[in-house]
Amino acid sequence: MLLICSHCEARQEVKKSIGNIKVLCQCGERLSVPASLPDCQVISRQKQDRCLLCNRGFDLQTFREDTEIACGCGNLLFVSKDDVSEDSLGRRKTDQSSRLLEKELFGLIDTARLIHSSIHHIDKLMALIVQKTTDMLNAEACSAVMRDSKKKHLIFYAITGEKSSELTTFELAEDEGIVGKSITTKSTIVANNVGNDPQFSHRADEATGFVTHSVLCVPLLVDDNCVGALEIVNKRNIDGFSQHDVLLAEGIADQIAVAVQNAQLAQAALKAERRAAIGEAVSGVAHCLKNMLNGLQGGLYVLKSDVKKATGDISDRGFEMLERNMKRLTDLAQDMLSCSKDRTPEYEQTDINEVVDSVVELMRQRAQEQGSELRFTPDESLDEIAVDPKGIYRCILNLVSNALDACKEKSGVVVDVSTGTINTNEIIIRISDQGCGMDKATLNSIFEPFFSNKGSDGTGLGLSVTRKIVEEHSGRIGVDSVVNKGTTFSIYLPGQ
Amino acid sequence: MSDTRKILLVDDSEDQILFASQILEDNGFQYTIARDGIEAIDALQKERPSLVLLDILMPRKGGLNVLKKMREDPDLTSIPVIVVTGSGEVTGVDMTTGQEKAAEDYGDDVARTYGEFIHDKLEGFKPDALIEKPVDPSVLIAKINELLP
Numbered sequence: 001m002l003l004i005c006s007h008c009e010a011r012q013e014v015k016k017s018i019g020n021i022k023v024l025c026q027c028g029e030r031l032s033v034p035a036s037l038p039d040c041q042v043i044s045r046q047k048q049d050r051c052l053l054c055n056r057g058f059d060l061q062t063f064r065e066d067t068e069i070a071c072g073c074g075n076l077l078f079v080s081k082d083d084v085s086e087d088s089l090g091r092r093k094t095d096q097s098s099r100l101l102e103k104e105l106f107g108l109i110d111t112a113r114l115i116h117s118s119i120h121h122i123d124k125l126m127a128l129i130v131q132k133t134t135d136m137l138n139a140e141a142c143s144a145v146m147r148d149s150k151k152k153h154l155i156f157y158a159i160t161g162e163k164s165s166e167l168t169t170f171e172l173a174e175d176e177g178i179v180g181k182s183i184t185t186k187s188t189i190v191a192n193n194v195g196n197d198p199q200f201s202h203r204a205d206e207a208t209g210f211v212t213h214s215v216l217c218v219p220l221l222v223d224d225n226c227v228g229a230l231e232i233v234n235k236r237n238i239d240g241f242s243q244h245d246v247l248l249a250e251g252i253a254d255q256i257a258v259a260v261q262n263a264q265l266a267q268a269a270l271k272a273e274r275r276a277a278i279g280e281a282v283s284g285v286a287h288c289l290k291n292m293l294n295g296l297q298g299g300l301y302v303l304k305s306d307v308k309k310a311t312g313d314i315s316d317r318g319f320e321m322l323e324r325n326m327k328r329l330t331d332l333a334q335d336m337l338s339c340s341k342d343r344t345p346e347y348e349q350t351d352i353n354e355v356v357d358s359v360v361e362l363m364r365q366r367a368q369e370q371g372s373e374l375r376f377t378p379d380e381s382l383d384e385i386a387v388d389p390k391g392i393y394r395c396i397l398n399l400v401s402n403a404l405d406a407c408k409e410k411s412g413v414v415v416d417v418s419t420g421t422i423n424t425n426e427i428i429i430r431i432s433d434q435g436c437g438m439d440k441a442t443l444n445s446i447f448e449p450f451f452s453n454k455g456s457d458g459t460g461l462g463l464s465v466t467r468k469i470v471e472e473h474s475g476r477i478g479v480d481s482v483v484n485k486g487t488t489f490s491i492y493l494p495g496q
Numbered sequence: 497m498s499d500t501r502k503i504l505l506v507d508d509s510e511d512q513i514l515f516a517s518q519i520l521e522d523n524g525f526q527y528t529i530a531r532d533g534i535e536a537i538d539a540l541q542k543e544r545p546s547l548v549l550l551d552i553l554m555p556r557k558g559g560l561n562v563l564k565k566m567r568e569d570p571d572l573t574s575i576p577v578i579v580v581t582g583s584g585e586v587t588g589v590d591m592t593t594g595q596e597k598a599a600e601d602y603g604d605d606v607a608r609t610y611g612e613f614i615h616d617k618l619e620g621f622k623p624d625a626l627i628e629k630p631v632d633p634s635v636l637i638a639k640i641n642e643l644l645p
Binding site: 287288290291293294295296297298299301302305317321324325 | 509511512514515516518519522582628629630631632633
């Protein structure tokens with residue numbers, strides 16, 4: 001609160017007190033302010049700039065808004081930016097106080113909500129909290145200053161205020177300035193006149209042209225480790241930051257510390273999850289590679305063995321084994337790429353029946369060799385649709401190949417492939433077999449990468465790739481299966 | 497120079513059957529072939545092989561089931577088993593001890609599947625030797641000679 005001498009107009013800052021305030025002015029005048037004033041008078045530029053008790057005039061250009069002034073006559077005045085229309089000036093002041101408290105309360109609730117709403121977008125979260133803090137504490141600027149313990153410096157992580165953009169790349173030494181002191185000593189620091197504070201670093205002001213008057217710094221403590229500080233600059237009130245502001249800022253800082261800790265935990269969990277996923281993928285690949293290398297090693301061994309014993313022509317079996325495993329390696333590499341990359345299908349107007357037919361023709365011999373029948377029933381009324389023909393070919397090939405594998409142990413069974421339309425605008429490709437079927441546990445895992453129940457033969461990527469390609473076409477894939485009766489896979493693709 | 501000791505070769509991969517049978521032939525061993533766990537158990541009941549070369553990941557009945565069955569059967573328990581697998585390092589089970597490896601070293605699903613499996617069905621059973629694919633023929637023969645009297 002500012003006390004204005006009624007004799008020489010000198011201004012002095014005084015703290016409110018429960019008793020009468022008695023001050024001796026430099027001019028020798030004895031001034032006193034009663035402890036409890038029933039109401040305060042609101043003065044404003046537009047209407048009233050004089051004390052109602054002593055009729056003294058004030059040059060309101062020289063006072064900040066919302067400043068409390070104790071007139072030398074003992075009257076308490078409140079500088080308002082607006083014209084005052086209320087009859088009761090006291091009510092105006094009380095209303096303002098309760099509005100301020102309300103603003104602070106809602107600010108705290110908002111901050112808590114923000115912290116619980118997201119743990120992944122820490123940058124956005126901090127920016128919002130810092131903005132809330134600036135408003136709540138009625139300050140000109142605010143920032144979360146974070147400590148980079150490796151590089152031993154402080155960075156301005158989230159900043160508000162008119163010069164905020166110029167501070168984004170600014171760094172302070174770990175113990176530099178009032179904020180550095182707050183971090184290293186893990187204590188709250190209030191400096192209402194930084195000009196008199198030897199600890200204050202002018203570098204930020206010099207770099208940005210901002211003028212700092214007052215600073216409130218609160219350390220951000222996570223498990224007794226100080227990760228940074230909340231720095232609030234220039235209270236919009238000549239009194240500077242009060243004890244009430246300190247309490248409020250400490251409450252917010254605690255919440256920011258929780259947000260930082262949550263983000264750190266979430267990051268650690270994500271890292272562990274990624275590591276596990278990579279571990280799983282690498283294990284799957286390693287397993288496939290070992291089997292294929294074994295095939296290559298075996299092919300070479302058989303070939304050498306045959307060459308040693310050969311008297312005439314060398315048998316093809318070693319060469320065939322080498323070729324087969326080279327192809328499996330190529331397929332594995334292709335599947336891995338399809339699985340890992342986000343790709344956009346290369347759309348072409350395509351006759352789906354033609355694509356299915358080419359797969360059926362390719363697989364017919366294999367079906368005959370194992371004693372299965374492969375049938376195709378096309379829906380001749382299908383229109384051409386825009387798909388990536390190579391991708392869809394691969395999906396159907398995977399599903400027909402799986403269907404034949406499932407029928408290996410039975411003789412004389414049928415694999416039925418058909419096309420059709422469903423729901424008026426969807427094309428369906430159905431592959432049904434009468435093979436071994438799958439139980440529920442298997443069904444739940446079939447689309448997971450590297451899951452295979454084909455022993456050494458499968459890479460475990462076929463269905464995973466198939467689903468990915470279908471989904472890239474905005475389609476979906478369905479499966480029904482009964483153990484020992486058979487399985488039906490259905491690919492649904494959007495029509496025109 | 498032929499060896500009358502007979503080896504049961506259990507694998508679902510035609511390549512591995514061709515490879516291993518060629519190694520056995522070249523080294524004068526006799527062998528019979530089983531293409532999954534069910535065929536393997538049939539073969540074990542019909543004739544007593546001197547040694548089993550056993551794959552782990554096979555359709556129908558896997559190799560760990562065969563191993564468990566052998567170790568529980570007093571007539572079969574003394575037959576040496578060499579596990580030949582490409583998955584020894586990736587299943588979450590240390591094949592030489594039969595114990596589950598630390599979960600964090602593996603993808604969760606793989607570790608869980610084999611971990612549960614080993615705890616439910618196989619605790620305490622282990623193969624006499626483990627050979628990982630790709631198979632080195634000289635290592636395989638040395639191991640067979642070591643285990644056969």
